[in-house]
C-alpha cells in the first residue's frame with residue numbers, strides 16, 4: 001500500500017518507495033528535464049526519503065500512472081518555511097504542473113500551517129518562472145552564478161509565496 005500525501009481531482013501525490021527510484025533517476029536525467037534540475041545519486045534520494053523533514057513524492061494520475069516526482073523540504077522548519085526543492089513533470093503541458101503547485105500551496109498553508117513556500121528556479125527556465133508567477137509566487141532574489149555545472153556558472157531566482165498572499169489569492173479565486 002502506498003502512503004498518500006495529498007489528492008486532487010486528477011492527481012495523487014504519494015510517498016516515493018525504493019521501487020520508484022529508477023523512475024526518479026531516469027526522470028531527472030532525461031534531456032528534457034536535466035538542464036533545469038539538480039541530479040542526485042540513488043543514495044541521496046534514499047537519504048531524502050528517510051528524512052522526516054522531507055516529503056519525497058511520486059505524482060500519479062488517477063490511474064496510478066506516474067507523471068512526475070517532487071521533493072518538499074522544511075516540514076519541521078522552525079521558521080515555518082517550506083521549500084519546493086524539486087519538481088519534474090514528465091507528462092508536460094497537460095496542466096499537471098499547475099495542479100501540483102496548487103496542491104503544494106494547499107498542503108503548505110492549510111495542512112502544515114506554514115508561513116512561507118519558496119523555491120529556486122534557473123535563470124533560463126522561463127516556462128517554470130511564468131508558471132510560478134501565475135500561481136502567486138514573487139521573485140525575491142537573484143543568486144548570481146551560484147550553480148556550477150558542465151563548466152558553466154548558472155544564476156538562479158529565489159521565488160516565494162507567503163501565507164497571507166495565499167489566502168488573499170484563494171479568496172479572490174473563490175469570489176471570481
Ligand SMILES: CC(C)(COP(=O)(O)OP(=O)(O)OC[C@H]1O[C@@H](n2cnc3c(N)ncnc32)[C@H](O)[C@@H]1OP(=O)(O)O)[C@@H](O)C(=O)NCCC(=O)NCCS
Nearest residue numbers: 033036087088089092093094095096097098121127128131
Ligand atoms: C516546468 C514544469 C514543472 C511545468 O509543468 P507542466 O505540467 O509542463 O506545466 P502545465 O501544463 O501545468 O503548464 C503551465 C504553464 O506553462 C506554460 N506552458 C505550458 N507548455 C508550455 C510550453 N511548451 N512552452 C512554454 N510555456 C508552456 C503555460 O503558460 C501554462 O500555463 P496555462 O495553464 O496558462 O496554459 C514541467 O514542464 C517540467 O517538469 N519541466 C522540466 C523540469 C523543470 O523545469 N522543473 C522545475 C524546476 S524549478
